[in-house]
Amino acid sequence: MTVVPAIISSSIFFGSLILIFSERLNRAITAIAGAALMVALGRILGFYSEEAALEAIDFNTLGLLLGMMILVAMLEPTGFFQYLAVLAARSSKGNPTRLFILLGVITTILSMFLDNVTTVVLIAPVTILICEIVGISALPFLVSEALLSNTGGVATLVGDPPNVLIGSAAGFSFNDFLIYSMPIVLVSWAGALFLLKYLFKKELSKRPRSVKAIMRLNPAETLNEPLIARRILIVLGGAVLFFFVHHALHISPSMVALGAAAIALVWVQPNIEEVLKRIEWSVLIFFGALFVMVGGLEHAGVMEAIVGLLEQASVVPPVLFGVGLIWVVAALSAVVDNVPITIALIPVIKGLGESGMDITPLWWALAFGAGFGGSGTIIGSTANIIVTTLSEKTRAPITAKLWSKRGLPVMLVTCAIASILYLIAFRWM
Amino acid sequence: MNVTSCMKHNVVSIHIKTTIREAANIFVKKHIGLLPVVDDDDKPVGVIGMRDMLTLELPDFVTFLADVDFVHDFGAVEDIHPSAKTLNKTVQTLMKPAVTVEEDCGLLRAYALLIQHNQHDMPVVSKEGKLMGITSRVDIGTAILSTWFKADK
Incomplete structure (x- = not known):
């Protein structure tokens, strides 16, 4: 490693991270500027090239995200998400605890297959409405929906952007996630749900004031486009089936997602402008630009140096190393976006693998840490930020102080459960 | 024709400390939908509309729903009324x-501005910025329509 490129590339990367964390500059703008600077200085100093930058972009990740975003963008206006929430409200018969569990389960299942952010964006407004109608505070429900979607999303390959990244980098299939991640996540999730029920027991024990109004909500009227909703759900179901066998058929997850998006587009023929408007382009751009930046770090030899340092620590058994990784990544993800952390750690773990370490457990540690860590603070994940923003339009806004009393314990408990199960599961590997 | 020709002169306004x-x-x-809020010099510093008032009864979350x-049946929302503490705050906390x-x-x-800002009523001010009157979509619209008949003659 030569010193100058290493210093320059690290300064660009960490400078960008600081700008993103301090919210001085929009994260997509920062990432584009950082990527452009990395390539420009890389060319001048000779450690990076345009070709290398393009190669650094993981198109499998971007394709999978784009495909799923298109499907959700089409499903969104059909009213399907409101339909589910209204069904939950009716079957709860206005009982706050039952409503709490039902909405939590729906949010979790949705966030296992769809992006957490989308799930929360769509479920939170109708949650507020239902709580207002019943006459209970929406606050416990909103906080829990964000926390449970953060937790549940870790279970599957497509549930969480860090998982998409890890799956693509490590070559894990959809089924690998079901075998290695889902059982641990389910237990951690149950722990989170029980803890939340306990933490909010005062709010949830309040008697609902208007049960009759809840029973008058008509689920059928929530579906604006029942036919379109059915078609997209069929395609989405087909995509999930293909995810189960994608590895055996040698099809990449991004091919499955983009293929499903293409079928849905042809079958439904929506107004494409409207669909494209709902795609979160800034997220895709952020990912792409981060890949370019981290590629620069790699080519400048920074990752090699970090791997070299970590190898000193490899006297520790990989499983204990993994538990340490869960907590370090979780702590970082609580204060920082988990996507840049994951993208930056991927080459490090790959490097450790090349030096002879068994890295399979480390990938899972990274997934648990990145996924569960986001629950710790009000800014830990985008889902948290969204429910907080929405709660400002209600009678009981969520505050950072409240989050540290409700979210932080959930992060600690889920990480602790995951650590114990992780030790048991990977001890023999 | 300018906007003073169709504005209401006896405009009801409130002081910022109300x-x-x-x-x-x-x-x-007064059975009205918009109140200009003025400072000590009678200059409009904001407006408070019926919609702003009603967010105290039905918060804005409905706008998030498609x-x-x-x-x-809005159930429990029907019985919630703003607390005495809320009602004793000044209009400054609620005005736009x-x-x-x-x-x-x-x-x-004037009409274009109303459409652009999604307003129904709009205060008219003098060159010095003092409140002179108030005009609405109906005032401006009928004034415009009336010119069509003049052209016929």
Whole structure:
């Protein structure tokens, strides 16, 4: 490693991270500027090239995200998400605890297959409405929906952007996630749900004031486009089936997602402008630009140096190393976006693998840490930020102080459960 | 023709230190939808509309929903009324920035501004910025329509 490129590339990367964390500059703008600077200085100093930058972009990740975003963008206006929430409200018969569990389960299942952010964006407004109608505070429900979607999303390959990244980098299939991640996540999730029920027991024990109004909500009227909703759900179901066998058929997850998006587009023929408007382009751009930046770090030899340092620590058994990784990544993800952390750690773990370490457990540690860590603070994940923003339009806004009393314990408990199960599961590997 | 030709002169306004309770009283008594909020110099510093008042009864979360057709009964929301503490706050906490026009503004420009800012009523101010009157979509619209008949003659 030569010193100058290493210093320059690290300064660009960490400078960008600081700008993103301090919210001085929009994260997509920062990432584009950082990527452009990395390539420009890389060319001048000779450690990076345009070709290398393009190669650094993981198109499998971007394709999978784009495909799923298109499907959700089409499903969104059909009213399907409101339909589910209204069904939950009716079957709860206005009982706050039952409503709490039902909405939590729906949010979790949705966030296992769809992006957490989308799930929360769509479920939170109708949650507020239902709580207002019943006459209970929406606050416990909103906080829990964000926390449970953060937790549940870790279970599957497509549930969480860090998982998409890890799956693509490590070559894990959809089924690998079901075998290695889902059982641990389910237990951690149950722990989170029980803890939340306990933490909010005062709010949830309040008697609902208007049960009759809840029973008058008509689920059928929530579906604006029942036919379109059915078609997209069929395609989405087909995509999930293909995810189960994608590895055996040698099809990449991004091919499955983009293929499903293409079928849905042809079958439904929506107004494409409207669909494209709902795609979160800034997220895709952020990912792409981060890949370019981290590629620069790699080519400048920074990752090699970090791997070299970590190898000193490899006297520790990989499983204990993994538990340490869960907590370090979780702590970082609580204060920082988990996507840049994951993208930056991927080459490090790959490097450790090349030096002879068994890295399979480390990938899972990274997934648990990145996924569960986001629950710790009000800014830990985008889902948290969204429910907080929405709660400002209600009678009981969520505050950072409240989050540290409700979210932080959930992060600690889920990480602790995951650590114990992780030790048991990977001890023999 | 400019906007002064169709504005109402006897405009009801409130001082910035007025409480929300007093403002509500004026809305009811005068049966109006918008109150300009003025400072000590009678200059409009904001407006408070019926919609702003009603967010205290039905918070703005409804705007996040694609539609509310499926809600037949607002249940507990129906019995919630703003607390005494809320009603004793000044209108400053609830008002929105004022969209105003100067007295020499043309009718079409005034109408365009109303559409652009999604307003129904708009204060008219003098060159010195003092509140002179108030005009509405109906005032401006009927003034414009009336010119069509003049052209016929």
